[in-house]
Amino acid sequence: MTDTTNPLGLSEHSHGSDVQVPDSKRDTRTRSFDVADFPVPTGREEEWRFSPVRKISDFFADAATEAKLKIDADLPAGISVEEISLESAQELGILEPEDRAAVVAANRASAVTHYSIPADTELERAAIIHADGTGDTLGHGHVVVSVGANSKATIVVEHEGLARYSELVSLVVGDGADVTFVSLQLWDDGTQHLAQHDAIVGKDAKLKHIHITLGGDIVRLNTNVRYSAAGGDAELLGLYFADAGQHLEHRTYIDHNTPKAKSNVHYKGALQGKDARSVWIGDVLIRPEALDIDTYELNRNLILTDGARADSVPNLEIETGDIAGAGHASSTGRFDEEHLFYLMSRGIPEEVARRLVVRGFFNEVIQKIQVPEIEDVLNERIEEELSRSVL
Incomplete structure (x- = not known):
């Protein structure tokens, strides 16, 4: 069928319970904290074939570096922060990574930064963590966020400045918890950022994970979700705007390994300028034990030039x-000329009409974020991108 609300004319389809999709190798990828278990990528591997591997080759080297991001955190009452060892982080139940760069980051980070929210706690406001790049020397980081049972929290991480940064982010969402985690990539030109976000979602827990990527030269973000018990609900939202020369890559993986879980993935992107490049890879695995689950994934891309x-x-x-x-x-496509004609027939100039279409295209995701702390900066950055576009 055709989705008439989509300016790109997206064609959608669903798989019912009587449909079987052929097996793949997604569930056999290596999971480990041992760097030796991961060969250095060549770019020929399925998980790296879209990435500019040669430009980020030093991200795969198992070598210590001195660079760190400058962190300024505004934390409400109810959340604490401490530095722990990788071994202590593993005892919290974090997932093992599936990516050599992430494993190197976990092992070469000077310490694990652990943000902890105890059980039965509701944060009165969002925790805002501002991470500022300090130059073009490669740095490593490992962040763990653990949220206790029946707690409610919103955590926002803002990345700005110039950096070459590789990180692993590990989220542990306790039973009955309700967590929103937002990662903003507002980097300066010249930044290279590789990250893997791994989340384990507890019984009847809710996770809303959001990636907003508007800056940086090369940004590659993996988001992986598994469930520790039945009834978990994961929503993965993403928004990106690629300019000339930018490579913005987002990968999502939902591992449905328990019954009665839900997942929804919704990523939207716009691109403009020569050699602007975006990649979205969405994997969903529904294992034999994942009875009565419900899942959907959607990606739309709007080509402006x-x-x-x-x-x-x-x-x-x-x-x-x-x-x-x-x-x-x-779907990937340009403007729907019928939408433009409709707006212009009501006296709206063509340039303004095109901008309205782009704003409307992004607004579908922005409305789902529901984090007031980031709405203003997000809308401002999108306006900046539109001001540079040739519409």
Whole structure:
């Protein structure tokens, strides 16, 4: 069917409980904290074939570096921060990474920065963590956020400045907890940022994970979710705007390994300028034990100028016939001329009409974020991007 609310004319489809998708190798990838378990990527691997591997080759080197981000945190009552060892972090139940760069970051970070929220705690406001780059020397980081049972929290991490930064972010969401985690990539030109975000979601817990990527030369972000018990709900939202020469890559993986869980992935991006590049890879695995789950993933890309390229690859693996629903959709295209004609026929100049279409395209995701602390900066940055566009 055609989604008439989509200015790109997206064609969507769903998989019912009687549909089986052929097996793939997604669930057999290495998971480990041992760097030796991961060969150095060449760019020919499935998980690296879209990435500019040669430009980030030193991110794979198992070597210590001195660079660190400058952290300024505004934390409300109820959340504490401390430095712990990697061994202590593993005892919290964090997931093992699947990416050599992330494993190197975990092992070469000077310490693990642990933000902790105890059980039965509701933060009165969002925790804001501002991370500022300090130059073009490669640095490593490992951040762990653990949220106790039946707690509610919003954590926002803002990245700005110039940096070459590799990190692992590990989220542990306790039973019945409700967590929103927002990562803003507002980097300066010249920044290279690789990150893997791994989340384990507890029984009847809710996780809303949000990536906003508007800056940096090369940004590659992986987000992986698993469930520790039945009833978990994960929502992954993303928004990106690639300019000339930027490579913005987002990968999501939902591992449905428990019954009665839910997941929803919704990423949208716009591209403008020569050699602007975006990549979105969405993987969902529904294991045999994942009975009565419901999942959907969606990616839409809006091409504003010639010379830009967007790759969008949704993958859905179903290993059981007893599911509530599973579907995916993706699209890449230009403006729908009918939308432009409609606006212009009502006296709106063409340039303004085109900007309105772009704002409306992004607004679908912005409305779902529901974090007032980032709405103003997000809208301001999008306006800056639009002011540079040739519409």
